[in-house]
Amino acid sequence: MPEKNTYPVQLVQPDGRRVFDPVHAPLVADIGAAQLRAMYSDMVVARRIDTEATALQRQGQLGLWPPLLGQEAAQIGSAHALNPDDYAFCSYREAGVALCRGVAPEDMTRLWRGVAHSCWDADAVKMTNPAIVVGAQGLHATGYAYAAHLEGSEIATIAYFGDGATSQGDIAEALGFAASWSAPVVFFCQNNHWAISAPVRVQSATPIARRALGYGIPGVQVDGNDALAVLAVTRQALQHARSGAGPSFIEAITYRMGPHTTADDPTRYRTDAELELWRQRDPIDRMRRLLEREQLSDSDFETEVEVRADAVAARLRTATLTMPDPEPGDLFEHVYATPHRLIEEERRAYTAYLEGVGR
Incomplete structure (x- = not known):
């Protein structure tokens, strides 16, 4: 894995055109029509889950929901790189990762409705439940990875967190321990530009990926709205970990198009012009344009994806409304x-x- 890059890795432009990248394109050379369609479908379904859960909260059926709108490529691209026995340690926004790990829609809102301590069986899907304590999952991912290493297991872990979490001591401690003991962990920062109302510029005066270099950990920036590029760099990082080479750090440059949580009002701290700029970089639109350019999409496929998304949303809504009170x-x-x-x-x-x- 390269120790630094001067610009985010990108393999697909916002208009759907491929980018020639002799270093990273070979990492996803095996991704054909079926895999591209599957990633697109998962991105659409993840957004539909998010839309439905947000509506449920607005209707008083959930206490809270942390939207992932705009971050689908970062989540789906990275999750598709994981092996079944790798372990994902999430923050509170990774419903897209949960979808890819096999979490049933019926289990996604149990915690947010307040009827259980958790949403799903973590060991069954090799993914932790939503972590409200910001940055704590970095320590958990590092400890689990190091223990697996001591046992001779060839797995890797991945820790998801946002740009705001990089200012937490837990992330700093996790980076330090992982570097010192070569823990097979991938630190995956979804830089969505806003930690609630604090812009990313107050989190770091330098690109966040460069922080990893101070720990002796290779870091890379990637266009977080480009699912194929995210898949490539995450595959690279996971292989780096599984081979015994130690930890690595990915900064996925993306954008939170919705509120921090449904308790937040983003209009108080960001402009419509900024939001519109990132709408033009919508990750789902980008993947759709790639499929269309490469003649991998038609009306039947789009209908199939929408039917799947609606069915998942219906399962989530029905399950939420019928959850028994404990x-x-x-x-x-x-x-x-x-x-x-x-x-x-x-x-x-x-x-x-x-x-x-x-x-």
């Missing part, structure tokens, strides 16, 4: 792997309180 005592289940004295004391106190108020 019993109050369920709050204390699965907090620790084994019985814990303090948890049991809290359970008894809460039970007594409920009895006192006639619950």
Whole structure:
């Protein structure tokens, strides 16, 4: 993996034309019509999931939802590079990655509706649940990767986080440990330009990928709205990790076209002109134009994709609206792997309180 690049890697331009890149194009030379169509389909479905979940929150059915609108290429491109036994450590916005890892639509909103501590079975899909603590997943991914290395496993982990998380100590500690112990982890930063209302320029005076170089970790910038380029650099980084060469860092330059979460109002801190500029770089439009240029798309295919997206959205909505409310005592289940004295004391106190108020 190159230690630095002076511009983001790009293999497909916004108008769908291929870019000649003798270094990175060979990394995806095996990606044919079926794989390109599958990536496009996953991007459309990921956006449909996001649209449906956002609508559910606006309708009072979810407590919160962190939209991924505009970041589909970064998520789908990187997720398609993972092997089944690799482990993904997410932040709170990676519904697109979850889709690719096999998470059922019925499981995607359980945490956000407030009926469970988590959404899905992490071990079943080799992906952690949404992490609200910003940057903590970098440490978890590094520790898991190092443990796998000690056991002789040839897997890699990938840690997803945003540009704002790079200012957190947890990410700095993860980078330091991973570099010192050659942990097979890929740090994947989705630089979407805004950490809530703070622009990326206040996170770093230099390109974020260059921070990795200070730890002795190779870093690369990629056009995060180009799914094929993201796939290429992520494949490269994962192979770097699996071969025993240690960690690497990817900065995917993308844009959050929606709010930080549904509790946020982005019109208070960014301009319509900026948003319009990034709408013209829409990652789904780019992949669609590539398919059209290469005669890999027609009306039947587009209909098939839309039918799939609508079906997934319907499953998500139905499951969300029919999720049973948990019993109050369920709050204390699965907090620790084994019985814990303090948890049991809290359970008894809460039970007594409920009895006192006639619950």
